[in-house]
Amino acid sequence: xxxxxxxxxxxxxxxxxxxxxxxxLRGLALSGLAVGSANALAACGGDSGGPxxxxxxxxxxxINEASGSGPAYDRLKAIADAYAEESGTEVALNAVDHNTxxxxxxxxxxxxxxDVFTWFAGFxxxxxxxxxxxxxxxxxxPIDGLNDSFKQAATAPDGKxxxxxxxxxxxxxxxxxxxxxKNGWAPxxxxxxxxxxxxxxxxxxxxxxxxxxxxxxxAMGTFDILNMRLNxxxxxxxxxxxxxxxxxxxxxxxxxxxxxxxPYHQADPLGRTWQEAATAMGKGECGMYLLGTFVVDALxxxxxxxDFFTFPQLDSSIPADSLDAPIDGFCVAxxxxxxxxxxxxxxxxxxxxxxxxxxxxxxxxxxAANSGASTSTYSDLQxxxxxxxxxxxxxxxxxDRDTNADFANTVMIPSIQEFLKNPDDIDGVTASIQEQAASxxx
Amino acid sequence: MAHIDEAPxxxxxxxxxxxxxxxxxxxxxxxxxxxxxxxxxxxLLLVVALVWVPALxxxxxxxxxxxxxxxxxxxEWVGFQNYRDIVTIYPAFWxxxxxxxxWLAFLFFLPTLxxxxxxxxxxxxxxxxRIYQTAFYMPVVLSLALIGFxxxxxxxxxxxxxNDIFGSQVDWYGDPxxxxxxxxxxxxxxxxxxxxxxxxxxxxxxxxxxxEAAAVxxxxxxxxxxxxxxxxxxxxxxxxxxxxxxxxxxxxDLVWVVNKGRNGLELIGALxxxxxxxxxxxxxxxxxxxVIMMLISSVFITVYLRNVFREERRG
Numbered sequence: 001x002x003x004x005x006x007x008x009x010x011x012x013x014x015x016x017x018x019x020x021x022x023x024x025l026r027g028l029a030l031s032g033l034a035v036g037s038a039n040a041l042a043a044c045g046g047d048s049g050g051p052x053x054x055x056x057x058x059x060x061x062x063i064n065e066a067s068g069s070g071p072a073y074d075r076l077k078a079i080a081d082a083y084a085e086e087s088g089t090e091v092a093l094n095a096v097d098h099n100t101x102x103x104x105x106x107x108x109x110x111x112x113x114x115d116v117f118t119w120f121a122g123f124x125x126x127x128x129x130x131x132x133x134x135x136x137x138x139x140x141x142p143i144d145g146l147n148d149s150f151k152q153a154a155t156a157p158d159g160k161x162x163x164x165x166x167x168x169x170x171x172x173x174x175x176x177x178x179x180x181x182k183n184g185w186a187p188x189x190x191x192x193x194x195x196x197x198x199x200x201x202x203x204x205x206x207x208x209x210x211x212x213x214x215x216x217x218x219a220m221g222t223f224d225i226l227n228m229r230l231n232x233x234x235x236x237x238x239x240x241x242x243x244x245x246x247x248x249x250x251x252x253x254x255x256x257x258x259x260x261x262x263p264y265h266q267a268d269p270l271g272r273t274w275q276e277a278a279t280a281m282g283k284g285e286c287g288m289y290l291l292g293t294f295v296v297d298a299l300x301x302x303x304x305x306x307d308f309f310t311f312p313q314l315d316s317s318i319p320a321d322s323l324d325a326p327i328d329g330f331c332v333a334x335x336x337x338x339x340x341x342x343x344x345x346x347x348x349x350x351x352x353x354x355x356x357x358x359x360x361x362x363x364x365x366x367x368a369a370n371s372g373a374s375t376s377t378y379s380d381l382q383x384x385x386x387x388x389x390x391x392x393x394x395x396x397x398x399x400d401r402d403t404n405a406d407f408a409n410t411v412m413i414p415s416i417q418e419f420l421k422n423p424d425d426i427d428g429v430t431a432s433i434q435e436q437a438a439s440x441x442x
Numbered sequence: 443m444a445h446i447d448e449a450p451x452x453x454x455x456x457x458x459x460x461x462x463x464x465x466x467x468x469x470x471x472x473x474x475x476x477x478x479x480x481x482x483x484x485x486l487l488l489v490v491a492l493v494w495v496p497a498l499x500x501x502x503x504x505x506x507x508x509x510x511x512x513x514x515x516x517x518e519w520v521g522f523q524n525y526r527d528i529v530t531i532y533p534a535f536w537x538x539x540x541x542x543x544x545w546l547a548f549l550f551f552l553p554t555l556x557x558x559x560x561x562x563x564x565x566x567x568x569x570x571x572r573i574y575q576t577a578f579y580m581p582v583v584l585s586l587a588l589i590g591f592x593x594x595x596x597x598x599x600x601x602x603x604x605n606d607i608f609g610s611q612v613d614w615y616g617d618p619x620x621x622x623x624x625x626x627x628x629x630x631x632x633x634x635x636x637x638x639x640x641x642x643x644x645x646x647x648x649x650x651x652x653x654e655a656a657a658v659x660x661x662x663x664x665x666x667x668x669x670x671x672x673x674x675x676x677x678x679x680x681x682x683x684x685x686x687x688x689x690x691x692x693x694x695d696l697v698w699v700v701n702k703g704r705n706g707l708e709l710i711g712a713l714x715x716x717x718x719x720x721x722x723x724x725x726x727x728x729x730x731x732x733v734i735m736m737l738i739s740s741v742f743i744t745v746y747l748r749n750v751f752r753e754e755r756r757g
Contacts, residue, residue, distance in 0.1 A: 106723065271616020272600060279600075432533055435531040436531055
């Protein structure tokens with residue numbers, strides 16, 4: 001439900017207010033609209049006569065951004081238009097509000113879906129593949145300019161590709177350049193550096209880490225990075241897949257480390273949205289904030305006074321070369337009426353031309369997955385993001401994309417919140433997670 | 443109704459003296475019978491198809507484990523496991539039951555009684571009563587989702603109005619010991635106006651001569667209300683009670699807007715939604731929760747219906 005926004009990259013100057021308005025819409029969508037819009041999603045059935053692609057053909061394109069919702073919509077619209085112009089295929093755009101799209105995706109795919117639709121890499125793609133809801137795209141791969149790590153992210157457990165990536169965004173520790181400069185602080189390289197930096201911040205009356213978890217999902221990012229740093233990427237992924245015990249020593253170590261870091265975080269995170277936490281960092285009340293690059297949305301800037309570093313190494317035997325960098329892209333619906341057109345379009349969507357078309361049309365560019373895409377519109381922050389992700393050895397997709405979504409939402413969100421309320425009862429929290437995990441995965 | 447009334451009139455005058463048998467034992471002419479049967483059958487079919495069939499299917503689903511992908515034959519039947527999990531290892535369940543009960547008691551004792559009090563005041567035709575009436579009723583027009591948003595502006599810990607004015611640091615929506623009460627205040631803001639309007643409508647319908655008679659007999663205002671008006675208002679009182687019970691059982695939207703019914707705001711309705719709304723879903727588990735909610739509601743409904751029928755028999 002609440003996901004790290006796929007439209008990660010700047011939605012121009014979205015303020016905290018506007019973002020809370022979105023959560024109202026989310027509520028509205030639920031109390032009634034959800035039913036209606038599930039129908040709206042499926043309402044676009046139609047003819048499929050004529051040629052599959054090219055002149056006279058139509059491909060239906062479902063996107064998870066409502067018309068006029070900002071740069072994310074503008075980019076997708078421009079991409080659709082560019083494809084229509086280049087291939088001659090008519091593109092029928094079906095633009096649906098972000099949360100509504102996510103919440104009705106199941107009904108959508110099993111009804112009469114569009115041929116191509118926006119989606120995410122990771123477990124959430126894999127589970128559709130396993131259930132035969134999306135089309136095997138392995139005959140479209142490799143795609144020029146998409147390297148092996150993206151191919152890996154597009155691959156389901158059966159070894160075939162079902163996904164075409166277009167963009168991504170990293171999770172890292174953000175800070176104000178001006179604040180760091182004024183105080184003579186530098187990004188920490190090691191755990192000791194980090195501890196020294198945090199102590200110095202506290203000495204100067206600055207809360208080291210901004211922190212908000214009212215929506216439940218932002219704190220997952222903290223869990224992810226601590227788990228990757230303390231137990232390694234492979235353990236993290238198999239834990240997400242339900243193959244490791246949640247009440248084992250490894251997970252307890254993560255929570256225990258987190259417990260020791262909590263005094264350096266903003267108090268009362270459960271009543272604070274990530275936008276409010278970002279504002280606190282923006283105003284200099286807090287020194288740093290661990291979040292995705294969409295943090296710029298709440299700050300109304302695109303990296304002029306914002307920089308980031310990846311979370312430092314915590315265990316000397318585990319290199320600090322993994323991070324969360326959720327990938328957005330496209331799938332072809334198995335129940336779509338025009339499979340050939342869908343596949344052809346999906347392949348094109350992975351190209352540098354598609355990424356450029358999107359980035360040239362919107363105020364705020366995304367970070368393209370394709371290595372051939374132009375970076376001329378990128379801000380420094382985005383250029384650095386691309387470098388950091390390019391240099392990472394392992395890329396995770398974020399907890400609610402790497403594991404069973406219902407486990408993430410119904411078990412992990414309340415459990416992490418319980419931990420934040422009651423950080424001393426680690427045994428109780430981990431035991432409860434394990435019991436529920438056994439029931440869901442078992 | 444007219445037909446049934448006509449029926450006895452058709453009998454001979456002599457028979458009228460005999461106490462007429464109970465209505466349903468009377469023989470109806472064929473056409474009337476047809477009308478009655480149709481009028482009963484159509485609503486019955488609708489109720490069965492739209493209420494009972496889905497309800498029974500939920501009961502069936504609650505014994506399975508299904509994430510909504512694939513056909514019905516992919517449902518894995520697990521017996522009572524969902525129910526067992528809910529009462530044993532699902533940490534949100536017992537708090538949710540408790541919160542629903544608190545919700546009911548709170549709604550009943552504060553906003554409902556206050557709304558009735560306001561109605562009585564406004565009924566006295568004081569100056570500007572229209573303005574007050576509108577002001578108190580205004581929140582009812584807003585959806586609870588919008589109300590959640592409006593109150594967020596008051597309650598936000600860092601940027602909210604309340605903490606700003608008082609210089610406090612209370613985490614109104616985030617602290618699980620406080621947030622339920624914060625949300626209840628927001629609910630009360632709306633509920634009061636709702637009850638006020640219903641009660642006011644009832645008061646306007648009370649025969650003015652009753653008041654006059656009471657006044658002539660020298661009863662005070664307060665006495666008149668409790669001994670004359672209140673008893674006459676019995677049907678409205680009943681409706682108010684039912685509304686309060688229904689409102690507290692279906693309480694959902696507000697907590698959903700605040701934090702999706704987690705962290706101190708667990709309610710049964712929100713738990714059902716958490717489990718069945720979304721891209722990957724636990725239909726079985728969510729259905730089991732819904733069944734539990736249905737059982738709780740039926741207790742209230744049964745009590746209410748028994749009460750109503752007893753009333754009618756007495757009347």
